[in-house]
Amino acid sequence: xxxxxxxxxxxxxxxxxxxxxxxxxxAEGRVIYVGKAKNLRARLTNYFQDPALLHPRTAQMVxxxxxxxxxxxxxxxxxxxxxxxxxxxxxxxFNVIFRDDKSYPYLSxxxxxxxxxxxxxxxxxxxxxxxxxxxxxxxxxxxxxxxLIDAFPVRTCSAGVFRxxxxxxxxxxxxxxxxxxxxxxxxxxxxxxxxxxxxxxxxMEGNAQPFTRNLEQQMKVAAxxxxxxxxxxxxxxxxxxxxxxxxxxxxxxxxxxxxVFALEGDELDVAVHAFYVRGGRVRGTQGWVIERxxxxxxxxxxxxxxxxxxxERAERHDTKKQAPTSIDDVAHTTIDAIPPLLLVSQxxxxxxxxxxxxxxxRGSTVKLNVPARGEKARFVETVSDNASHALQVYRTKxxxxxxxxxxxxxxxxxxxxxxxxPLRIECFDISHTGGQHRVASMVVFEDGAxxxxxxxxxxxxxxxxxxxxxxxxxxxxRRRFSHAEDSTVAQPVxxxxxxxxxxxxxxxxxxxxxxxxxxxxQVNAAxxxxxxIGVTVPVVGLAKRLEEVWIPNVPYPVIxxxxxxxxxxxxxxxxxxxxxxxxxxxxxxxxxxxxSALDAIPGLGQTRQKDLLRTFGSLRAxxxxxxxxxxxAPGIGPSLxxxxxxxxxxxxKVEASQ
Numbered sequence: 020x021x022x023x024x025x026x027x028x029x030x031x032x033x034x035x036x037x038x039x040x041x042x043x044x045x046a047e048g049r050v051i052y053v054g055k056a057k058n059l060r061a062r063l064t065n066y067f068q069d070p071a072l073l074h075p076r077t078a079q080m081v082x083x084x085x086x087x088x089x090x091x092x093x094x095x096x097x098x099x100x101x102x103x104x105x106x107x108x109x110x111x112x113f114n115v116i117f118r119d120d121k122s123y124p125y126l127s128x129x130x131x132x133x134x135x136x137x138x139x140x141x142x143x144x145x146x147x148x149x150x151x152x153x154x155x156x157x158x159x160x161x162x163x164x165x166x167l168i169d170a171f172p173v174r175t176c177s178a179g180v181f182r183x184x185x186x187x188x189x190x191x192x193x194x195x196x197x198x199x200x201x202x203x204x205x206x207x208x209x210x211x212x213x214x215x216x217x218x219x220x221x222x223m224e225g226n227a228q229p230f231t232r233n234l235e236q237q238m239k240v241a242a243x244x245x246x247x248x249x250x251x252x253x254x255x256x257x258x259x260x261x262x263x264x265x266x267x268x269x270x271x272x273x274x275x276x277x278x279v280f281a282l283e284g285d286e287l288d289v290a291v292h293a294f295y296v297r298g299g300r301v302r303g304t305q306g307w308v309i310e311r312x313x314x315x316x317x318x319x320x321x322x323x324x325x326x327x328x329x330x331e332r333a334e335r336h337d338t339k340k341q342a343p344t345s346i347d348d349v350a351h352t353t354i355d356a357i358p359p360l361l362l363v364s365q366x367x368x369x370x371x372x373x374x375x376x377x378x379x380x381r382g383s384t385v386k387l388n389v390p391a392r393g394e395k396a397r398f399v400e401t402v403s404d405n406a407s408h409a410l411q412v413y414r415t416k417x418x419x420x421x422x423x424x425x426x427x428x429x430x431x432x433x434x435x436x437x438x439x440x441p442l443r444i445e446c447f448d449i450s451h452t453g454g455q456h457r458v459a460s461m462v463v464f465e466d467g468a469x470x471x472x473x474x475x476x477x478x479x480x481x482x483x484x485x486x487x488x489x490x491x492x493x494x495x496x497r498r499r500f501s502h503a504e505d506s507t508v509a510q511p512v513x514x515x516x517x518x519x520x521x522x523x524x525x526x527x528x529x530x531x532x533x534x535x536x537x538x539x540x541q542v543n544a545a546x547x548x549x550x551x552i553g554v555t556v557p558v559v560g561l562a563k564r565l566e567e568v569w570i571p572n573v574p575y576p577v578i579x580x581x582x583x584x585x586x587x588x589x590x591x592x593x594x595x596x597x598x599x600x601x602x603x604x605x606x607x608x609x610x611x612x613x614x615s616a617l618d619a620i621p622g623l624g625q626t627r628q629k630d631l632l633r634t635f636g637s638l639r640a641x642x643x644x645x646x647x648x649x650x651x652a653p654g655i656g657p658s659l660x661x662x663x664x665x666x667x668x669x670x671x672k673v674e675a676s677q
Contacts, residue, residue, distance in 0.1 A: 028067050034060040034064070034089070038055075038058070038059070040089065040098050041056065041059060042089070043113075052080050052112075053114060057098075059091075079113075115323065125139070127148050128173070128219060133209055134203075135212070137164055149220050166259040170234070172215065181203050182633065184201075185203045194206070200212055234256055271395075271398070273299055275299055276359060279296060279361075279362040280325065280364065281399055281402035281403035282364055282403075284410060288309065291308075291324055294398075294402050297358075317365055318365050329380070359381070359385055362395055363387055363399075364399055374387055427588040430585035434585060435532070435559060435570065439531070441532035443530045446534040447460065447596060448535075448593070448599075449492060458603045459600060461596070467588055477498060493547075493548040496548045500552055531556075531557070539573075545560070561590070566579075619666065633652075634652040642667045645664070
């Protein structure tokens with residue numbers, strides 16, 4: 020064992036015996052592992068033993084670390100919360116990663132909007148939006164929405180369609196066929212439309228009986244009054260609601276509420292599947308896969324996953340902060356509520372802590388149980404079968420992906436003569452229209468896969484040489500590899516870690532390979548820029564015409580086989596950078612075109628421009644509006660309305676004469 024190993028270890032007497040959260044940091048100050056402990060001294064001393072007694076990955080983490088820090092808290096629950104926040108913030112490389120085994124769709128109701136909308140969503144982070152699911156298939160949500168709007172005609176249109184209908188005073192097709200209450204044209208008040216959305220949410224939470232009973236009564240009353248058209252409408256609404264109910268699979272004979280978790284795996288990977296049961300019916304499913312990177316047992320992994328699942332729910336809906344005052348503030352939905360019973364395939368090692376913590380959050384007793392017989396045990400077996408299937412699918416997909424990515428990186432190393440496989444590759448592309456609205460993109464691939472959170476875009480600030488892409492590329496590379504605010508100052512990347520947060524600074528990691536979109540001139544220009552700023556990074560270019568790979572100052576390109584994994588990887592990288600640059604360019608161009616005519620009008624600031632566009636829906640509608648109509652927008656008085664109308668009419672005449 021070398022003298023440097025654990026030379027940084029703090030004296031045991033200095034480590035407190037209280038609950039807390041600890042962070043291991045590497046030589047550059049990066050946080051590489053975050054953990055919690057009920058007794059910090061007892062936990063940390065376990066790391067400071069003979070590395071032969073540690074799990075290989077734990078031993079690697081300790082060997083990589085150069086310091087350890089800890090933060091004392093009052094309780095184990097506070098330690099759990101702080102650990103969760105730091106792992107999400109810092110993404111330490113040695114922490115276990117819980118990946119969703121797929122991206123699940125949800126039925127969402129945007130209660131935060133003035134006129135709530137029913138839609139399909141895969142993002143559960145929007146404030147004020149209620150989510151129901153997850154569903155296994157998107158088509159299942161579409162069919163559910165199609166049935167629900169018969170009984171609850173809430174709007175389903177996008178914001179753009181809604182504003183256009185408001186401006187035109189004419190509803191969409193669903194409004195004409197009475198499958199939408201058409202709040203866009205005032206057929207229903209905002210209050211009544213919100214009540215419809217609230218009723219839909221109550222129904223999706225499982226409170227179906229009041230609605231079906233009310234519809235059945237209305238149908239009978241209408242039939243008795245010989246109003247057969249209304250009776251038929253109520254009958255159809257009742258049928259639709261019953262079909263939605265039937266789609267929810269029955270799990271138990273009794274109307275119990277429970278979350279059911281099952282874990283299956285081996286020494287390499289673990290899959291966890293969950294069924295969410297409300298009122299005895301399965302309301303949603305979810306799955307995760309976990310790469311086993313240390314000595315944690317299945318019981319420990321399941322316990323950590325349960326902590327994460329319910330911490331996310333507590334973060335979204337903190338029931339202890341304040342009592343709900345409206346439907347928007349209700350702390351739990353069908354899936355987000357903490358049920359009184361958790362059925363698990365293995366009893367987590369931290370089950371006592373979980374029961375105490377979840378009972379405190381819920382406000383009543385929560386029990387964890389491993390059923391041994393009966394319908395509950397059979398149901399856990401069903402969830403276990405789903406976990407086994409998810410693990411099998413993940414292994415198949417991962418084996419193919421990892422193998423191909425590994426082959427691609429090895430081929431690139433050999434073909435380009437690199438010292439090692441390029442684990443981090445960055446690709447740059449320039450996009451513009453006739454030199455206008457120029458932008459550049461930087462996309463990042465790590466281990467042969469996209470790292471989308473590291474993607475960046477750059478606005479090209481030098482407009483003197485509008486059509487010179489090499490000059491633009493030089494500017495972008497200088498900015499990417501410089502810490503100075505002034506992009507003309509060339510400084511190599513240094514001080515990669517922020518001392519205050521422990522997180523990597525922007526662009527702090529150097530790439531192992533840099534790719535530019537273009538041939539030999541573009542590659543030579545990029546290489547010259549890197550030489551000038553003192554950065555040593557291999558750089559190549561990929562030309563579109565024949566897909567040749569160009570190396571700086573080499574007159575002949577490298578030709579990769581058409582079917583090779585390495586060429587496919589470079590093409591994927593180049594296409595991704597092109598797509599990202601085009602999207603940024605279109606957004607910049609569209610913003611300029613949309614507001615250029617309005618920007619030229621004196622007295623019309625950004626806020627009033629937004630009010631105008633929100634009121635009329637488009638620039639064209641504003642141009643066609645009269646002075647009196649323009650005054651309908653907030654903050655637009657008679658004088659300003661006249662100025663706007665005069666300016667837009669003059670601009671229209673100029674355009675017509677050209």
